[in-house]
Amino acid sequence: MGSPATIHSPDDGVLRVGWTGARGSVFRLALITGFWSVLTLGFYRFWMKTRLRRYFWSSIRPGGHPLEYVGDPWEKLLGFFIAVVILTFYIGIVNLLLMFVSFSLFDGNFAGYLASVAGVVPLWFYARYRARRYVLGRTRWRGVRFALEPGAWGYALRALGHWALTLFSAGILWPRMTFYLEKYRTDRTWFGSARLHQGGTWLMLYRAAIPLGVTLASTALWALWISVLDPILPALSVGWQDVLTNVRITTSALADLQIVSPWRLWLLFPIFFGLIYSLIHYAYVSRRIMACHKTADGIAFASALRPLRIASILTFGNILAYFILSIGVALIMVLMVPLIGFEVLQDMAGIEEDLVFDLPRWFSIGGAVLLYFGIFLLWSVMHATFVTFPLMRHMAETLTLPQAEGLLRISQRDRDDFAEAEGFSEALDLGAAI
Amino acid sequence: MTKRGVFFDGDRPEGVPVTLSLPASANQLRMTPAEGDDIDWPIDQIRRIPDHAGTHDTMLRITSDPLARLYVPQLADLPRWPHIDRADPPKGRGRLALWAAGAVAAVAIQIGVLIPILADQLAVVIPRQAEHALGEATFQQIRNALGSDAIGPLGLCENPAGVAALTAMSDRLSATLPDAADINVFVLDHPMINAFALPGGFVVFFRGLIDAAETPEEVAAVFAHEMGHVVGRDPTRNALRSAGSIGVLGLLFGDFAGGAVVLFLTERLIDAQYSQAAETGADTFAYDVLERAEISPAALGDMFQRLRDEHGDQSGVLAHFLTHPTLSDRIDRARAAAPDDVTWQPVLTPAQWNDLQNICD
Numbered sequence: 001m002g003s004p005a006t007i008h009s010p011d012d013g014v015l016r017v018g019w020t021g022a023r024g025s026v027f028r029l030a031l032i033t034g035f036w037s038v039l040t041l042g043f044y045r046f047w048m049k050t051r052l053r054r055y056f057w058s059s060i061r062p063g064g065h066p067l068e069y070v071g072d073p074w075e076k077l078l079g080f081f082i083a084v085v086i087l088t089f090y091i092g093i094v095n096l097l098l099m100f101v102s103f104s105l106f107d108g109n110f111a112g113y114l115a116s117v118a119g120v121v122p123l124w125f126y127a128r129y130r131a132r133r134y135v136l137g138r139t140r141w142r143g144v145r146f147a148l149e150p151g152a153w154g155y156a157l158r159a160l161g162h163w164a165l166t167l168f169s170a171g172i173l174w175p176r177m178t179f180y181l182e183k184y185r186t187d188r189t190w191f192g193s194a195r196l197h198q199g200g201t202w203l204m205l206y207r208a209a210i211p212l213g214v215t216l217a218s219t220a221l222w223a224l225w226i227s228v229l230d231p232i233l234p235a236l237s238v239g240w241q242d243v244l245t246n247v248r249i250t251t252s253a254l255a256d257l258q259i260v261s262p263w264r265l266w267l268l269f270p271i272f273f274g275l276i277y278s279l280i281h282y283a284y285v286s287r288r289i290m291a292c293h294k295t296a297d298g299i300a301f302a303s304a305l306r307p308l309r310i311a312s313i314l315t316f317g318n319i320l321a322y323f324i325l326s327i328g329v330a331l332i333m334v335l336m337v338p339l340i341g342f343e344v345l346q347d348m349a350g351i352e353e354d355l356v357f358d359l360p361r362w363f364s365i366g367g368a369v370l371l372y373f374g375i376f377l378l379w380s381v382m383h384a385t386f387v388t389f390p391l392m393r394h395m396a397e398t399l400t401l402p403q404a405e406g407l408l409r410i411s412q413r414d415r416d417d418f419a420e421a422e423g424f425s426e427a428l429d430l431g432a433a434i
Numbered sequence: 435m436t437k438r439g440v441f442f443d444g445d446r447p448e449g450v451p452v453t454l455s456l457p458a459s460a461n462q463l464r465m466t467p468a469e470g471d472d473i474d475w476p477i478d479q480i481r482r483i484p485d486h487a488g489t490h491d492t493m494l495r496i497t498s499d500p501l502a503r504l505y506v507p508q509l510a511d512l513p514r515w516p517h518i519d520r521a522d523p524p525k526g527r528g529r530l531a532l533w534a535a536g537a538v539a540a541v542a543i544q545i546g547v548l549i550p551i552l553a554d555q556l557a558v559v560i561p562r563q564a565e566h567a568l569g570e571a572t573f574q575q576i577r578n579a580l581g582s583d584a585i586g587p588l589g590l591c592e593n594p595a596g597v598a599a600l601t602a603m604s605d606r607l608s609a610t611l612p613d614a615a616d617i618n619v620f621v622l623d624h625p626m627i628n629a630f631a632l633p634g635g636f637v638v639f640f641r642g643l644i645d646a647a648e649t650p651e652e653v654a655a656v657f658a659h660e661m662g663h664v665v666g667r668d669p670t671r672n673a674l675r676s677a678g679s680i681g682v683l684g685l686l687f688g689d690f691a692g693g694a695v696v697l698f699l700t701e702r703l704i705d706a707q708y709s710q711a712a713e714t715g716a717d718t719f720a721y722d723v724l725e726r727a728e729i730s731p732a733a734l735g736d737m738f739q740r741l742r743d744e745h746g747d748q749s750g751v752l753a754h755f756l757t758h759p760t761l762s763d764r765i766d767r768a769r770a771a772a773p774d775d776v777t778w779q780p781v782l783t784p785a786q787w788n789d790l791q792n793i794c795d
Contacts, residue, residue, distance in 0.1 A: 020487050020488045021487045022487070022489075025487065029485065051484070051485045052485075054483075054484060054485035054486070055485045055486075055487050056487070058483070058485070058486045058487040058488065058493070059487035059488075065440070065449060065505060066486070066487070066488070066493060066505075068483060068493065068503070074524070074526070074527075074530060075526075077530065077534075078526070078529065078530045078533055080537075081530070081533040081534050081536065081537040082533055082537075084537040084540065084541065085533065085536045085537050085540045088537075088540045088541055088544050088682050089540070089544060089548075091682055092544045092545070092548070092549055092678045092679070092682040093544075093548065093549070093552065093678065095677060095678050095682075096549060096552055096553065096556070096674060096677055096678035097552075099568075099674065099677040099678075100556045100560065100564075100674065103560070103564035103565075103567050103568045103571075104560060104561050104564040105564075141447060142442045142447035142448070142449060142503075143442035143443065143444040143445075143447070143501050143502060143503045144442075144444075144445075144446070144447040191447075192446075192447060407447050407448070408446075408448065410446060410447050411445050411446050412444060412445045412446070412501065
């Protein structure tokens with residue numbers, strides 16, 4: 001059989017993960033499949049997703065051999081239909097009843113929306129787990145299947161519990177949630193006959209939360225500085241004594257407002273960017289730490305992803321995508337003028353003119369729908385090209401398997417054949433992520 | 435030069451380096467490992483894995499084995515086989531069709547039967563306060579949908595003299611109702627020739643309808659018709675139905691077309707297609723109210739008649755009461771509902787009518 005040389009890199013016994021994807025190919029594939037999705041009123045999206053995944057998966061090359069995505073668009077379509085049959089009764093009737101109760105008891109629809117969202121949350125976790133199980137079950141490397149054991153309800157239950165704990169502890173137990181949910185998933189993940197194990201403890205993730213802690217602490221200090229220590233509006237400042245005795249600020253106090261060192265308000269910008277960065281830092285560094293503690297029999301993982309690089313991909317990728325999107329939208333609008341007439345565009349923009357009479361209303365609706373689809377298409381193409389592509393490339397290129405001799409003891413596992421594929425996640429709109 | 439590949443047997447994640455050859459005699463691709471037996475793949479069963487990232491290499495499979503793979507680093511080493519990109523024959527299509535039909539049926543039953551039944555039940559028991567809140571929320575939603583992002587929701591016409599005239603008309607009609615239903619009437623600054631009713635006694639005219647009317651009696655006739663819908667709680671049923679349907683349709687289209695669906699349903703609220711019975715009911719109610727308010731019920735017929743003459747039966751921008759198929763019947767019925775031997779009182783004075791026409795100024 002194969003010599004170890006085919007598995008390890010010749011020099012150091014470390015199995016590296018390579019990447020062969022090309023940005024131009026992703027752009028082309030996303031554009032073509034997105035175009036078909038629009039033409040088929042969205043039904044081609046199952047093919048779009050499958051084909052993009054095939055491309056991305058085959059770009060990832062652990063030890064020089066591509067991953068393979070064997071998911072079938074037809075089974076996704078079937079899964080979607082199954083989810084629709086099951087969910088339609090729940091969503092329709094429940095929505096209607098919630099609206100009714102909300103208006104009857106609270107005189108508004110806000111409570112209804114809230115309850116409607118709250119009712120879907122457990123389903124959301126359930127669907128997330130099922131979707132992951134489907135994707136892993138359709139992923140192979142060197143001909144051997146990955147798998148995730150069944151356990152979606154257990155996952156949903158734990159996720160709800162961990163979220164409750166995190167909220168009650170004001171976020172202090174967030175790393176605990178991150179760790180245990182990832183452990184739940186990892187410990188149920190298989191590659192062939194090998195089972196993955198998540199090692200380490202939840203306390204190790206506090207390291208990833210350091211920037212977040214620092215940012216939050218400095219935000220608090222800043223707020224203290226401009227409101228109490230050296231108030232930016234001294235006339236408005238209320239000492240602790242006043243707060244306790246509940247003194248009202250009179251309008252006469254507002255009259256002689258005096259602003260002290262207003263430049264300090266500019267510090268809001270670094271604070272804002274600091275918060276965004278530290279959230280990204282936490283999300284990805286915690287992933288890196290946990291990846292380095294994942295093992296299987298004779299296999300170890302190591303990730304060296306760089307949070308700064310990830311943050312810049314997310315920032316510049318999204319900015320670029322939005323920028324090109326806005327140019328594209330402007331272009332579509334210009335192109336639509338000779339096609340459907342200026343009046344319709346004006347009508348769509350809500351500018352009232354006396355000429356709406358001449359065109360049937362479905363016509364302007366058609367224009368709006370076309371525009372909407374166009375935006376959707378552009379956005380998904382830009383996002384795949386400038387966010388998903390560099391992100392996956394970075395994740396792949398920074399992942400290694402320092403120990404991989406355990407691969408020699410692995411053999412194939414049975415196919416995980418479940419009918420609804422990722423239908424629930426698709427129906428509940430969780431499918432946006434690759 | 436030897437042609438190389440890596441063979442995966444579909445059981446263990448170990449690549450076996452093989453030498454590739456095409457024996458002249460058989461129609462096969464032969465893989466020769468360093469040790470062990472040769473592996474032969476019939477060429478007509480070899481397929482390429484689609485959407486492969488990489489321009490030089492490729493991954494091959496064989497139709498008779500779902501797991502075995504052959505990795506070929508140099509695609510150019512192989513001849514171009516015609517069947518290599520052919521798709522597998524479809525399987526499980528019957529099951530797919532069954533579930534597709536099931537999904538369509540589930541949505542149809544839900545939107546066409548269950549939600550309407552439930553909405554009809556709830557519309558009767560909904561507290562008045564709640565109905566009003568529902569109407570307010572829906573009205574805001576419609577104004578937002580017709581307005582623009584830059585300017586904000588669609589403007590109301592609130593010229594005080596015009597509002598006073600409209601209130602006078604509203605009071606005259608409301609006075610004929612048995613219990614004091616509270617009617618809130620608004621005019622939206624939009625050229626559409628339409629009027630609609632919302633839950634909780636909201637009656638909303640578009641400016642276009644007031645412009646199109648030649649006498650105040652015609653406006654009053656449309657007003658009475660919409661009051662008929664309010665009293666029949668038709669808009670409440672409609673709003674509750676769409677609350678249920680939005681969820682179901684959003685589910686069906688996903689985030690792909692969810693926004694378009696909401697747009698469509700808002701459209702539906704304005705252009706509410708009530709059942710024929712509800713329309714006839716509202717018409718009958720209108721004749722009754724108009725007659726008791728000493729306004730000729732024929733005015734409703736006049737309004738219909740002229741709008742049809744000007745814009746035709748099928749014009750899409752026209753209001754829901756015009757697109758109704760039995761418009762001629764309704765014109766006739768409206769005229770028949772007006773007794774000959776009664777003297778009618780004008781609903782507004784000429785000055786008031788002038789104020790109403792200028793309500794948007």
